Amino acid sequence: MKYCDECGHPLIQKVCGIDGETPYCEHCQTFKFPMFNSAISAIIFNPTQDKILLIQQYGNQDYILVAGYINQGENAKQTLIREIEEEVHLKVMHYVYNDNEYFQKTNTLMHNYAVVVDSEDFSLTSEVDKAKWIPVENVLDVIKQGSLAQSFVKRYLEKSR
Numbered sequence: 817m818k819y820c821d822e823c824g825h826p827l828i829q830k831v832c833g834i835d836g837e838t839p840y841c842e843h844c845q846t847f848k849f850p851m852f853n854s855a856i857s858a859i860i861f862n863p864t865q866d867k868i869l870l871i872q873q874y875g876n877q878d879y880i881l882v883a884g885y886i887n888q889g890e891n892a893k894q895t896l897i898r899e900i901e902e903e904v905h906l907k908v909m910h911y912v913y914n915d916n917e918y919f920q921k922t923n924t925l926m927h928n929y930a931v932v933v934d935s936e937d938f939s940l941t942s943e944v945d946k947a948k949w950i951p952v953e954n955v956l957d958v959i960k961q962g963s964l965a966q967s968f969v970k971r972y973l974e975k976s977r
């Protein structure tokens with residue numbers, strides 16, 4: 817960031833506590849921290865935890881994880897529960913944090929959780945084309961190859977083995 821996004825003044829570098837040198841607008845007297853998006857994605861297990869729910873979205877044939885952007889004012893856990901409710905109408909019984917990764921293409925920090933839902937009886941919103949319960953041992957083959965989603969599932973299964 818070279819210029820203030822509020823007033824257009826050139827930014828200077830100024831020390832900001834433990835963050836050290838940070839872009840600063842002398843006109844607005846405000847530090848300008850780098851902006852990026854935050855989102856969640858979810859490895860959704862059925863109640864017996866032997867299947868994972870994968871979805872297809874926006875006309876794509878790739879199987880991916882349920883995911884969604886964190887709204888301003890929301891925390892990641894609230895987004896997790898809301899997105900699963902909205903997209904597949906399932907209730908989260910419990911969840912654990914898995915891992916996070918920065919995704920350059922959409923300038924997004926993605927937080928991944930593993931969750932267990934209360935039922936296998938999902939229903940879809942218009943945002944989701946198709947959803948399918950996949951046996952855990954087949955998920956890494958079925959999910960979009962080389963995707964962040966695949967990498968999150970792989971890491972989680974290795975940890976929980």
Ligand SMILES: [Zn+2]
Pocket residue numbers: 820821822823824825841842843844845
């Ligand atoms: Zn400014």
